[in-house]
Amino acid sequence: MNDIDLSVSIGPIKLRNPILLASGTVGYGNEMSEHIDLNKIGGIVTKSLSLKPRKGNPPQRIVETPAGMLNAIGLANVGVEVFLKEKIPFLKQFDVPLICNIAASSVDEYVECTKILTQEDFISAFEINVSCPNVKDGGLQFGNDISSVGKITAKVKAVTKKPVIIKLSPNVSYISEFAKVVKEEGGDAVSAINTLVGTSFNIITRRPKIYNVTGGLSGPAIKPVALAKVLEIKQKVEIPIIGIGGISNWQDVVEFMIAGSSAIQLGTINFVNPTAAIQIIDGLEQYCLHYGLKNISQLTGSYILK
Amino acid sequence: MNDIDLSVSIGPIKLRNPILLASGTVGYGNEMSEHIDLNKIGGIVTKSLSLKPRKGNPPQRIVETPAGMLNAIGLANVGVEVFLKEKIPFLKQFDVPLICNIAASSVDEYVECTKILTQEDFISAFEINVSCPNVKDGGLQFGNDISSVGKITAKVKAVTKKPVIIKLSPNVSYISEFAKVVKEEGGDAVSAINTLVGTSFNIITRRPKIYNVTGGLSGPAIKPVALAKVLEIKQKVEIPIIGIGGISNWQDVVEFMIAGSSAIQLGTINFVNPTAAIQIIDGLEQYCLHYGLKNISQLTGSYILK
Amino acid sequence: MVTAKSFVEEIIKIENNIHLLKIYSPKIASEITPGQFLNIKVSDNFFPLLRRPFSICDVDEKFIYIMFNILGDGTKILARKRTGEELDILGPLGHGFKTEGNFDTAIIVAGGLGAAPFPLFTKQMSSLGKNIYSFIGGKSESDIITYGMNNTFISTDDGSFGFKGTVIELLNRNIKILQENKIKIFSCGPTPMLRALKEFCVKNNFDCEVSTESAMACGFGICQGCPIESESKKDKYLLVCKDGPVFNIKDVLI
Amino acid sequence: MVTAKSFVEEIIKIENNIHLLKIYSPKIASEITPGQFLNIKVSDNFFPLLRRPFSICDVDEKFIYIMFNILGDGTKILARKRTGEELDILGPLGHGFKTEGNFDTAIIVAGGLGAAPFPLFTKQMSSLGKNIYSFIGGKSESDIITYGMNNTFISTDDGSFGFKGTVIELLNRNIKILQENKIKIFSCGPTPMLRALKEFCVKNNFDCEVSTESAMACGFGICQGCPIESESKKDKYLLVCKDGPVFNIKDVLI
Ligand SMILES: Cc1cc2nc3c(=O)[nH]c(=O)nc-3n(C[C@H](O)[C@H](O)[C@H](O)COP(=O)(O)OP(=O)(O)OC[C@H]3O[C@@H](n4cnc5c(N)ncnc54)[C@H](O)[C@@H]3O)c2cc1C
Ligand SMILES: Cc1cc2nc3c(=O)[nH]c(=O)nc-3n(C[C@H](O)[C@H](O)[C@H](O)COP(=O)(O)OP(=O)(O)OC[C@H]3O[C@@H](n4cnc5c(N)ncnc54)[C@H](O)[C@@H]3O)c2cc1C
Ligand SMILES: Cc1cc2nc3c(=O)[nH]c(=O)nc-3n(C[C@H](O)[C@H](O)[C@H](O)COP(=O)(O)O)c2cc1C
Ligand SMILES: Cc1cc2nc3c(=O)[nH]c(=O)nc-3n(C[C@H](O)[C@H](O)[C@H](O)COP(=O)(O)O)c2cc1C
Ligand code: FES
Numbered sequence A, B: 001m002n003d004i005d006l007s008v009s010i011g012p013i014k015l016r017n018p019i020l021l022a023s024g025t026v027g028y029g030n031e032m033s034e035h036i037d038l039n040k041i042g043g044i045v046t047k048s049l050s051l052k053p054r055k056g057n058p059p060q061r062i063v064e065t066p067a068g069m070l071n072a073i074g075l076a077n078v079g080v081e082v083f084l085k086e087k088i089p090f091l092k093q094f095d096v097p098l099i100c101n102i103a104a105s106s107v108d109e110y111v112e113c114t115k116i117l118t119q120e121d122f123i124s125a126f127e128i129n130v131s132c133p134n135v136k137d138g139g140l141q142f143g144n145d146i147s148s149v150g151k152i153t154a155k156v157k158a159v160t161k162k163p164v165i166i167k168l169s170p171n172v173s174y175i176s177e178f179a180k181v182v183k184e185e186g187g188d189a190v191s192a193i194n195t196l197v198g199t200s201f202n203i204i205t206r207r208p209k210i211y212n213v214t215g216g217l218s219g220p221a222i223k224p225v226a227l228a229k230v231l232e233i234k235q236k237v238e239i240p241i242i243g244i245g246g247i248s249n250w251q252d253v254v255e256f257m258i259a260g261s262s263a264i265q266l267g268t269i270n271f272v273n274p275t276a277a278i279q280i281i282d283g284l285e286q287y288c289l290h291y292g293l294k295n296i297s298q299l300t301g302s303y304i305l306k
Numbered sequence C, D: 001m002v003t004a005k006s007f008v009e010e011i012i013k014i015e016n017n018i019h020l021l022k023i024y025s026p027k028i029a030s031e032i033t034p035g036q037f038l039n040i041k042v043s044d045n046f047f048p049l050l051r052r053p054f055s056i057c058d059v060d061e062k063f064i065y066i067m068f069n070i071l072g073d074g075t076k077i078l079a080r081k082r083t084g085e086e087l088d089i090l091g092p093l094g095h096g097f098k099t100e101g102n103f104d105t106a107i108i109v110a111g112g113l114g115a116a117p118f119p120l121f122t123k124q125m126s127s128l129g130k131n132i133y134s135f136i137g138g139k140s141e142s143d144i145i146t147y148g149m150n151n152t153f154i155s156t157d158d159g160s161f162g163f164k165g166t167v168i169e170l171l172n173r174n175i176k177i178l179q180e181n182k183i184k185i186f187s188c189g190p191t192p193m194l195r196a197l198k199e200f201c202v203k204n205n206f207d208c209e210v211s212t213e214s215a216m217a218c219g220f221g222i223c224q225g226c227p228i229e230s231e232s233k234k235d236k237y238l239l240v241c242k243d244g245p246v247f248n249i250k251d252v253l254i
């Protein structure tokens, strides 16, 4: 099996395999390291970090839905300082690419966070979350506005030499228009997709089940939507894509790569099956072997339409 | 149980109960009449009708997804003439409100269809489908463009005295902006939502499973998204809403009404459980009885936020 | 057609790990034509969401049988069913084989699990006093299902059982016998086989009915999910679930 | 914590239609503190998608027990499990009760299914030689679970069994006995009960640990889905799954 090459590139970012763990579903890595060998996965994307610590939304933050879940965590995080001081040292034990996800409520805050974090050599790249549906300030205000996304991309790129990935909102008419502006402003890649806006009510109290009223829908339920967004970007814009949304097994990964993803991220499935990443990497190796694929990267965008 | 009033109004449209069968999931009523007593339901929305018959897309048209399905039927329908001649006579046996859904590839075609159909007294209202994701001409070209939606609303209203409902696309950033223009142009109500754009690939052939490449996602998977769209419209625009998306039991109906729906439509569930409508109507009656609701219409928009 | 609460009686394993599900369903059992199908909700939840279509394999008083192989989630769940469990079935659906008519010999052509509708068909043909020859093909021995069929002629692509070649080649080799009788062909199997069969029937002017397949959502004509191209009407599709699944081979484009 | 393939041994029904699920799980059984919980994948598919958290009710050599009532889809599926079926369990998770410490008498306060963690707790207390009094409350007799507990004092809101009133009122009535011993209170139950208990403990300066609940996605600290407000640190939440589910009642806002 050793001649199967699972390595992929996302623009300038090289990974040993295409399996990243998605922001908000892996914490800062320590809990997951009890379940899987972090040295084996493609990389980790941190929980969204903001300049100052954020407490996040009051409970209830989570509700299950058919083949999915809604969350409105509200970007609870330790903030960049504590992250650098207390969380990164643990991760440095591992040989695992670290992508720092950044969330902010102003363009300046994105820039500030990046400036601070870019000094840390262990960080491989940034993923800029312009698409969190669960906070009042920032979030979709940016993610659904093309000129904001362009501005954030340009300003963040200006303060770091590390690759910059923009994580796009699926809650828009044409996601490819956002990918296009990211490319134009020098962004290195896009992640697609963040969660879909959804809600749920308690039929006895008539209150939303989630304190924040709406939450973000994730999990297998959204897989077909995520795939269509990846395909749309692939067909319209030449920019590396990280596919995200409902991936739960290696077959799903192959599907996302065929549709145009250079790499993928596992989200909700980590909660259900914390060892999914490793099982998926094994499955991908078997698939390549079985179908005589020397490099898994050949899959990217290999769809045949008609 | 006789003092429970399940009747609702959607603007000028009066229904004996809020349960409509959604366009494309009830054909023209004849097959469903073998399963349920059509005299008991709130109403039927026809398969989208176009001026001329449409053959629809080649197979494969359908694929199952987690808690949902993708379809790309491509608006296969008999056309307005055949509908009037061959399909309506059957429906006239029943005391069931009939809403004609119209799809078209130009503004003129919408107008033409409406002009022809409006002469038929048995038709209670029109539902204008500006949001079919599965045809190349028309469909989302209109549904994702606010000015087109406004224009279609105004022009259709101009040629009929019957109520006009516009069926909105969820594949947009802010659905309430579309509802707003519908209201401004004189539309009587909106239906929300049509299907979400999705896709799926065969990982061996690398071809899309659906001939049309993308399809529309429906079923329980999309329920949280549909609910959030209904809530968004309810909070921003004063217009009656028909809630649609993943409804499969009476609890879901209550949830959609709390979120702002005056009535609802059952779609995919009809395929799985053709008697769902009747079971749901029974369930709603029990619910009203149990919680002392005299009129089910009191539920509409009765949410309590915070 | 009815939606009938039915109950699992037992699961029987036959050749090659094929499952027969015996179902207590007196209402449905009383009104079946061979070639019709059932649409079964295999779980009482959203996994899987849609019903699964299965040919009616056999009927025995108040019991009906379906034949299947474990393929995906739906059949996996079916195979785990236990005696007494309730099953939500829609059926019988569609149009079956026309068993009456101007022929004295019925020729069955079945590929793999295409064998499913023929046990009941065979019973009915026998009771109508017709001769039956059953041509059964598969890739290799492990695909051959002969359950409930008589006078079997077997072919495998790899020659591991019976004639080495396709079932249509085998049919062609026996064309003399066929031409000596007033025959009608009845077939079910994978598309490439049906395609070859069509060519064969057109060439030899044989009357032939085929049972077709399609992805389906409803199974009774309301979703338009199961189109099949008609030979005569080019402006609209036929529906496998409602106009079929059995068609005269001349009427559909395969 | 481990993810361990475990096997259903049997389902036992106790008082009031409560289910005990006995699970063969030697690896998990060897490392449990009372009050910890398991996160169980009740199906091998997406229905339901998320794991379900259950307190560890008891341990018996290589077996662990959970106690539940059929509430929704997850517990319905659990209740249908049969001997020998595999079960995918994550656990033991979280922090349990501190069973050691400067007290000679453990006071259990359990509301409804809040009884779940106390059979194992009772065993351990007994083996440590501590006295135990178990105050058990419910709306009415059908909510009372006494399984695996000793020296029970029972209250029901409707008076259908035991003292008529809340379990905290019953506790208050027996405050003399409590004050005669070096006690520590251990509790699990619905939020209104815990809230009243907190007031009672603060007033009387009793040491008390409570097992809390929350909606959960992961159960081991990666989703941030299960916040509970801390009494001391107002700038961040504690996590029920990782910092709890057992907290000192003084440390959390209930
Ligand atoms: C009218 C009709 C009659 C049928 N009769 C029988 C029968 O008697 N016995 C039987 O075993 N099957 C029969 N089938 C096919 C049967 O419906 C499928 O095998 C079944 O849906 C598989 O369900 P699943 O959930 O196990 O697999 P899924 O998870 O749905 O699919 C597993 C794999 O099988 C493929 N697949 C699914 N459906 C089909 C299909 N129709 N043809 C080929 N590949 C498919 C899928 O693409 C997927 O790769 C019939 C189908 C139709 C339309
Ligand atoms: C740390 C912890 C320990 C637990 N220990 C036990 C235990 O030992 N025994 C036991 O029976 N249950 C226990 N629970 C609760 C248990 O997790 C839920 O009862 C279970 O998830 C219900 O699953 P379901 O699929 O059957 O119901 P669902 O379909 O998930 O829910 C059905 C209904 O119950 C409500 N519900 C769901 N979860 C809870 C909850 N946590 N509290 C109150 N209402 C809820 C839902 O809102 C819904 O109305 C524990 C929960 C936690 C967090
Ligand atoms: C509980 C939870 C928390 C999340 N937090 C973040 C976050 O902080 N930043 C971010 O960019 N995405 C966040 N996401 C989105 C995921 O990274 C991912 O884009 C989304 O869940 C879709 O993938 P999935 O379907 O595989 O979960 C979160 C998702 C979940 C479920
Ligand atoms: C097979 C299929 C065909 C459909 N055809 C139409 C159509 O012709 N016109 C239309 O307006 N909506 C059509 N729809 C959309 C439904 O009316 C409904 O908006 C959607 O399916 C969401 O509801 P559901 O989740 O309950 O199915 C179709 C949906 C399905 C599944
Ligand atoms: S399967 Fe629905 S129309 Fe045939």
Ligand code: FES
Residues within 6 Å of the ligand: D215, D216, D217, D218, D219, D220, D221, D222, D223, D224, D225, D226, D239, D240, D241, D242
């Ligand atoms: S349940 Fe995920 S952090 Fe607690």
